[in-house]
Amino acid sequence: HRSGILSSKVERPYSTMMNADMDAVEAENQVELEEKTRLINQVLELQHTLEDLSARVDAVKEENLKLKSENQVLGQYIENLMSASSVFQTTDTKSKRK
Template identity: 80%
Template sequence: MDSIQSTFTNGSSSPAHNSLEPDTNPDEQEEKARLISQVLELQNTLDDLSQRVDSVKEENLKLRSENQVLGQYIENLMSASSVFQSTSPKIKKK
């Protein structure tokens, strides 16, 4: 990102004077500098959002793993408890 900024602004916050475009007026240069600033800000925002997405993905994987462990634990408790055992009808003999 710094290379983009330095390409357009020579590392400063004001637009660079380009000898190939001597006819650019100060308004155009100001607009160019504003657009470059917006682009850099959007790049930073995108980078922040990408990092946030990565951290949310990691957290999601951890929570899924914990849910699997808890689900297995609950299943084991239920199978060990007589309250949750299946009750098949007993056939009474006369």
């Protein structure tokens, strides 16, 4: 009769310890899952930021090419104006007439 009581008393703490261990493992798994979720969200946010920066770089490159082209056109226009203007001509008119 007493052995039955002893065995049930022994089983309970063991069972309680197992439940506590299982709860601890479950809590640890929950923490790991939350950390993984946080890291995944951070990676996704960084990917979106990188995509935005890449798009911005492409837009700036395109604008730069456009401005370079406009600069060349304006440079040629200024060159043409200077060559057509008597102000920028050499004073040696004899060599021009030859």
